Every structure is written in structure tokens, then in C-alpha cells.
Amino acid sequence: xxxxxxxxxxxxxxxxxxxxxxxxxxxxxxxxxxxxxxxxxxxxxxxxxxxxxxxxxxxxxxxxxxxxxxxxxxxxxxxxxxxxxxxxxxxxxxxxxxxxxxxxxxxxxxxxxxxxxxxxxxxxxxxxxxxxxxxxxxxxxxxxxxxxxxxxxxxxxxxxxxxxxxxxxxxxxxxxxxxxxxxxxxxxxxxxxxxxxxxxxxxxxxxxxxxxxxxxxxxxxxxxxxxxxxxxxxxxxxxxxxxxxxxxxxxxxxxxxxxx
Amino acid sequence: xxxxxxxxxxxxxxxxxxxxxxxxxxxxxxxxxxxxxxxxxxxxxxxxxxxxxxxxxxxxxxxxxxxxxxxxxxxxxxxxxxxxxxxxxxxxxxxxxxxxxxxxxxxxxxxxxxxxxxxxxxxxxxxxxxxxxxxxxxxxxxxxxxxxxxxxxxxxxxxxxxxxxxxxxxxxxxxxxxxxxxxxxxxxxxxxxxxxxxxxxxxxxxxxxxxxxxxxxxxxxxxxxxxxxxx
Amino acid sequence: xxxxxxxxxxxxxxxxxxxxxxxxxxxxxxxxxxxxxxxxxxxxxxxxxxxxxxxxxxxxxxxxxxxxxxxxxxxxxxxxxxxxxxxxxxxxxxxxxxxxxxxxxxxxxxxxxxxxxxxxxxxxxxxxxxxxxxxxxxxxxxxxxxxxxxxxxxxxxxxxxxxxxxxxxxxxxxxxxxxxxxxxxxxxxxxxxxxxxxxxxxxxxxxxxxxxxxxxxxxxxxxxxxxxxxx
Numbered sequence: 061x062x063x064x065x066x067x068x069x070x071x072x073x074x075x076x077x078x079x080x081x082x083x084x085x086x087x088x089x090x091x092x093x094x095x096x097x098x099x100x101x102x103x104x105x106x107x108x109x110x111x112x113x114x115x116x117x118x119x120x121x122x123x124x125x126x127x128x129x130x131x132x133x134x135x136x137x138x139x140x141x142x143x144x145x146x147x148x149x150x151x152x153x154x155x156x157x158x159x160x161x162x163x164x165x166x167x168x169x170x171x172x173x174x175x176x177x178x179x180x181x182x183x184x185x186x187x188x189x190x191x192x193x194x195x196x197x198x199x200x201x202x203x204x205x206x207x208x209x210x211x212x213x214x215x216x217x218x219x220x221x222x223x224x225x226x227x228x229x230x231x232x233x234x235x236x237x238x239x240x241x242x243x244x245x246x247x248x249x250x251x252x253x254x255x256x257x258x259x260x261x262x263x264x265x266x267x268x269x270x271x272x273x274x275x276x277x278x279x280x281x282x283x284x285x286x287x288x289x290x291x292x293x294x295x296x297x298x299x300x301x302x303x304x305x306x307x308x309x310x311x312x313x314x315x316x317x318x319x320x
Numbered sequence: 321x322x323x324x325x326x327x328x329x330x331x332x333x334x335x336x337x338x339x340x341x342x343x344x345x346x347x348x349x350x351x352x353x354x355x356x357x358x359x360x361x362x363x364x365x366x367x368x369x370x371x372x373x374x375x376x377x378x379x380x381x382x383x384x385x386x387x388x389x390x391x392x393x394x395x396x397x398x399x400x401x402x403x404x405x406x407x408x409x410x411x412x413x414x415x416x417x418x419x420x421x422x423x424x425x426x427x428x429x430x431x432x433x434x435x436x437x438x439x440x441x442x443x444x445x446x447x448x449x450x451x452x453x454x455x456x457x458x459x460x461x462x463x464x465x466x467x468x469x470x471x472x473x474x475x476x477x478x479x480x481x482x483x484x485x486x487x488x489x490x491x492x493x494x495x496x497x498x499x500x501x502x503x504x505x506x507x508x509x510x511x512x513x514x515x516x517x518x519x520x521x522x523x524x525x526x527x528x529x530x531x532x533x534x535x536x537x538x539x540x541x542x543x544x545x546x547x548x549x550x551x
Numbered sequence: 552x553x554x555x556x557x558x559x560x561x562x563x564x565x566x567x568x569x570x571x572x573x574x575x576x577x578x579x580x581x582x583x584x585x586x587x588x589x590x591x592x593x594x595x596x597x598x599x600x601x602x603x604x605x606x607x608x609x610x611x612x613x614x615x616x617x618x619x620x621x622x623x624x625x626x627x628x629x630x631x632x633x634x635x636x637x638x639x640x641x642x643x644x645x646x647x648x649x650x651x652x653x654x655x656x657x658x659x660x661x662x663x664x665x666x667x668x669x670x671x672x673x674x675x676x677x678x679x680x681x682x683x684x685x686x687x688x689x690x691x692x693x694x695x696x697x698x699x700x701x702x703x704x705x706x707x708x709x710x711x712x713x714x715x716x717x718x719x720x721x722x723x724x725x726x727x728x729x730x731x732x733x734x735x736x737x738x739x740x741x742x743x744x745x746x747x748x749x750x751x752x753x754x755x756x757x758x759x760x761x762x763x764x765x766x767x768x769x770x771x772x773x774x775x776x777x778x779x780x781x782x
Contacts, residue, residue: 230628
């Protein structure tokens with residue numbers, strides 16, 4: 061990296077950033093989120109990006125006096141998009157893991173919730189090493205949930221979907237016996253819905269840092285570590301001034317930050 | 321009651337984008353096809369080989385894989401290469417442009433084949449006539465060759481268009497809010513996938529049927545100078 | 552470039568190749584035979600048969616396979632209680648069944664047009680000659696018309712097989728782990744986007760051109776009675 065010029069390559073469309081080597085935040089600061097993971101981030105029927113993480117990101121941007129813009133990006137492409145600098149940061153329930161840290165940089169965590177399995181209440185599915193190998197499990201492609209399943213239960217019948225919602229659709233139609241997901245998402249996407257009766261979480265909570273890392277953080281390009289640091293600073297500030305608690309209570313009724 | 325539960329406008333806007341992507345990609349494909357086809361007649365071996373490789377590879381790899389490669393793979397590939405050379409690159413692939421470029425690139429290979437065989441179908445004598453009448457090459461191409469090229473190529477190009485139209489559905493995977501993606505969103509929100517995907521299918525079918533009718537009309541128009549012998 | 556991730560993923564890629572070949576081969580095999588009655592119905596004078604088969608062929612040829620897959624997979628999910636009552640849910644709950652079911656209906660529609668074209672292209676005189684030899688309707692179809700139609704339609708059928716091998720790449724959207732599904736999973740797991748998709752593309756190229764080479768051999772065999780025109 062001796063050559064400190066920025067080249068912009070003219071393939072299809074050209075993006076150009078003038079001075080990311082100064083410590084000024086980009087203007088606008090483009091933030092990507094999946095938009096399909098309620099209540100953390102989602103898109104309503106008129107196309108607005110909403111959710112806990114979106115509100116949180118807005119509060120952080122206010123702290124940073126940054127002009128933030130939101131874009132949605134399918135989960136499959138969220139890290140390649142960041143590597144390709146389609147946007148400056150990801151605020152989309154991206155767990156801070158050692159594997160990911162090899163490719164991108166993170167802020168400190170801004171929430172941490174455990175992972176569990178959800179099953180039909182009257183099923184005799186058992187969440188144990190042996191029980192898991194006998195059932196069909198659905199989850200989202202490219203997530204920490206998929207990673208854990210592939211590493212820990214390589215023989216399980218795992219079905220991966222483009223979005224978590226599709227996994228819940230198949231749980232309800234009986235195509236999969238269990239879905240593995242974050243507990244808050246399980247509550248929001250299934251248990252609290254009118255069609256969510258008759259389902260329950262089962263088995264232990266999972267939070268092994270190898271897969272679930274150290275909570276969700278703001279992801280940035282490795283060369284933009286200063287953006288992540290700015291967000292870390294902002295997270296600390298809103299934790300201290302009560303903004304975080306207010307937003308968390310609004311969405312969940314409790315504090316999702318997890319352990320200090 | 322509205323059977324689409326208020327999501328009709330989403331489908332309509334998606335449908336508009338689908339048509340926009342399809343038409344732009346078709347124009348791109350014909351341009352690429354023309355260039356590639358003329359290169360296939362080139363005397364320089366190496367460029368002929370490159371075009372041959374292009375059509376061979378495109379014919380053997382699924383559109384979805386090419387699309388994933390361009391949209392997710394290409395930016396990281398370029399960055400890796402640039403990174404190894406010590407440069408920093410910022411590459412902004414807008415899904416609309418990336419989608420159109422990829423589809424044009426894929427169907428350019430098919431358009432190339434269509435145009436090439438159409439060109440070969442033009443009788444040799446026609447070229448000689450151009451010279452005999454003292455036309456310049458350009459005038460000869462515009463007035464004599466191009467109209468016949470159109471006539472011979474229309475059936476095959478019509479097929480390319482029909483396949484391309486359906487392939488636009490794949491762009492939903494790189495998140496362009498075209499008809500398939502809008503349908504998918506509406507289907508999930510309303511939990512009525514059957515209704516919505518059926519409506520989407522019918523929309524594609526409608527364009528296909530109109531295109532087939534239009535193609536027939538165009539083919540008649542393009543061969544209006546031809547008197548068909550009794551069969 | 553990260554080759555290690557691909558090497559580590561090799562066993563999964565091999566499973567993917569098996570899935571791709573099975574799904575493409577299975578749907579093609581069933582479709583090849585199912586297409587025959589459809590082609591006969593399309594040429595039938597019975598109005599019901601004609602419109603039923605024409606509607607079916609038009610729908611499956613005029614809409615994107617992606618939309619058809621979603622329609623069948625998630626559409627069936629919407630009606631899972633109803634399907635359960637008539638005992639079909641056990642099939643439709645399986646992604647492999649939905650995938651092969653849709654792929655088969657799709658290829659049947661295309662193949663029936665190849666059969667129809669082949670049957671229509673047989674010179675009238677040959678059929679009359681066969682009748683003059685006293686062949687029954689069934690014998691005529693079995694020994695004269697089908698082999699002839701197959702010979703005429705073979706190049707088009709080769710294209711259909713090539714198309715079908717590539718079409719199977721879409722089953723990854725309904726959670727099937729074919730070549731594309733494996734590539735997408737490995738790509739996002741190890742951040743090896745272009746490596747995984749390039750490798751997948753290479754596998755498809757191998758399958759497609761392997762089949763084309765095989766098809767040339769079959770073509771020679773089909774035309775073995777035409778010694779001078781065999782190329």
C-alpha cells in the first residue's frame with residue numbers, strides 16, 4: 061500500500077471518493093442494511109427503511125453530525141457490497157466474529173442477543189446433538205446460524221434461504237421442523253404474529269463467540285477503520301445519555317445491549 | 321375487494337422496470353451482437369478466437385451464475401487484483417446498470433449467432449451487385465445488406481427477445497425492484513404467494529403474447545418485397 | 552485468490568454436481584416421454600385436447616422458470632392443508648419434488664414443440680409409403696414417425712438439454728443444494744465470491760460441453776442410414 065492514490069476504475073459505473081484518508085466522515089455516509097430482518101431492520105409497504113437498528117443508526121449519525129443515507133442490500137451481498145465500497149457502513153445485525161474480522165472492520169457491539177431453535181409446540185423435536193441430526197432445520201444463507209450448523213452439525217438436514225422470512229414460511233407449512241435464529245427475531249417474526257400460536261423456543265441458548273461473536277457491530281471496509289471507531293464512540297455516548305435505552309425500550313421493552 | 325390487497329401498484333411499478341430492463345438489454349444485446357458478429361468475419365485470428373471463446377462460454381454457463389459472478393464476484397475480483405498492485409479502487413455497481421450490462425453481455429452472444437447466420441444467408445450475388453452498381457461499402461450496407469439482414473435475423477432475434485424477457489426475472493436476485501422482486505415482497509407480506517406469483521406469470525405471458533404477435537407483423541413488414549412462391 | 556476454500560469445499564461441490572445431473576436428467580427423461588402425448592394433442596382436431604395442450608405449452612414457455620418455481624413451491628405452501636387432505640402434501644413439502652416437478656413441466660412444454668415440429672417435417676410420401684406397406688397406426692408411429700421425428704428434432708433437442716442443465720441452477724432459490732446452491736453457500740461462508748462462482752461456471756461448462764460431445768455421437772447414430780450426408 062505504498063501508493064496512496066485512489067483510482068477509480070471505469071467498469072459500468074464509477075464511484076469516486078475524494079478524501080477518505082482525511083479523518084472526515086464521508087458525506088453522505090451511506091449505510092446498508094438488509095431490510096428483511098424485523099424488528100431490527102425492515103422495509104414497510106411504502107418502501108421506508110425502519111427498525112431498531114435504523115433508529116439507532118440515526119441517533120449515532122446525529123451524534124457524529126454525519127449526513128447518513130440508508131440503502132437496502134440482500135444479505136447474500138452485504139459483505140461483498142462493503143468490500144466493493146458500494147456503501148460506507150453496514151448496520152444490519154452483522155455479528156462481530158473472528159472470521160469476518162479477517163475481511164472487514166467492526167465498531168464495538170451495539171446489541172447482543174442469544175440464538176435459539178424454534179419448533180412447533182406439540183412436536184417431539186429434541187434439541188440435542190442427536191435430536192438435531194434427525195430433523196430438518198431452516199435458516200438464512202450466509203448467516204452465523206448457517207455457519208454454526210455446518211460446523212457443529214454437518215450431517216443435519218439444513219435448508220438455507222435467501223431471507224429468514226422464507227424459513228419461517230416453511231416452518232409454518234411443515235417443510236422444516238425447526239428454525240434457528242436470534243431470539244428477538246423469533247419473537248417478532250413468528251411468536252408474536254397472529255399465525256405464530258402453537259410454536260415455542262426449545263433447547264438451550266447459543267452464544268458461542270466462535271459463531272455468534274461478540275454481538276452485532278457496525279461493519280466497515282478494512283481501510284475505513286476510523287468510521288468504525290467513530291461509531292464506537294457514538295455507541296458509548298448514546299449508552300451514557302440514555303438515548304440507547306429509550307430506543308431499545310421503544311422497540312423491545314427491554315435493553316438488548318446484553319452484557320456490558 | 322381488491323384481490324391484490326393494495327399491492328397492485330407495486331406490481332405495476334415492477335412491471336414497468338421489467339420492461340425497461342428488457343428493452344435496454346435487448347438494444348445492448350443487438351449492439352454487442354453486431355460488433356461480435358462482424359469480428360467473427362475478421363481476418364485477425366486472435367480477435368476471432370476471443371469472440372469464439374465468448375460465445376462458447378456464454379452458451380455453457382447459466383445466466384444466474386453469470387449474474388452472481390458479475391454482481392457479487394467481479395467487484396471483489398477487481399479489488400483483489402488492484403490491491404495486489406497496491407491500488408485502492410472504489411467500484412460502484414448500480415444494480416440497474418449491472419443487470420442491463422450482464423443481460424446484454426449474455427444475450428449479445430445469442431444475437432451474434434442470429435446476426436451471423438442471417439448475414440451468411442444473404443446470397444453472395446448481392447455483394448457483387450453492390451460493387452457492380454458502384455455503391456460505396458457503407459451505402460451498400462445501409463441500403464442493400466441491412467434490410468435483408470433484418471429480414472433473415474428477425475425470427476432468431478425474436479427468440480432472443482422472448483428468452484431475454486424471461487431472464488429479466490433473475491435480476492430480482494441482485495435486488496433490482498422489478499416485477500419478480502416486487503411480487504416476492506408482496507407475496508410475503510400478504511402470505512398469498514400463489515395469487516401473486518400467478519399474477520406475475522400472467523404479466524410475463526401477456527408481454528410474450530404481444531411480442532409474438534408483434535414479431536409476426538414485423539416479419540411480414542420486413543419481407544414485404546418478397547413474393548412467396550406457391551407451395 | 553483463495554483456492555483453499557474451493558478445495559475444502561470440493562466434496563460439497565461434487566454433491567452439487569450429482570444434484571444438478573440428477574435433477575436435469577430426471578426431468579429431461581420424464582419430459583421426453585410426456586412431451587409425446589402433448590405434441591399429439593397439439594396436432595389433434597379435438598378442440599378440448601388442442602386448447603388444453605396449447606394453453607399448457609404457452610404458459611410454460613411464456614413465463615420465467617423462476618416465477619414457476621416460486622409459484623409451485625411457495626404456492627403449494629399456501630395450500631398445504633388442502634394438499635394434505637388429498638394426500639399430495641407429502642410430495643409438495645419436499646423441495647426436490649417441487650424442483651423436479653416444475654423442471655419437468657417446463658421441459659415437457661419445450662420438448663413437445665420439438666416433437667411436433669419433427670412430426671410435421673416428415674415428408675408425406677414416407678407416411679403414405681408406410682401405410683401402403685400395411686402398417687397400423689401404432690406401428691406407423693412407433694417404427695416410422697417417432698424415429699424420423701427424433702432424427703429431425705435432435706439438434707433442437709440437444710439445445711433443450713443444454714438449456715435444462717443451466718435451468719437447474721434456479722433450484723437453489725428453493726433451498727436445493729445444486730452446483731449453484733453450493734457455490735452461493737461457500738461464497739458467503741468464506742467470502743470467496745468470484746472463486747466460488749468461477750468454479751461453478753467451470754463445472755457447468757464441463758457438463759454442457761460434455762453433453763454436446765455425447766450428442767454428436769448420438770446424432771451420427773441416428774443418421775447412420777444417411778451415409779453421404781453424415782458430417
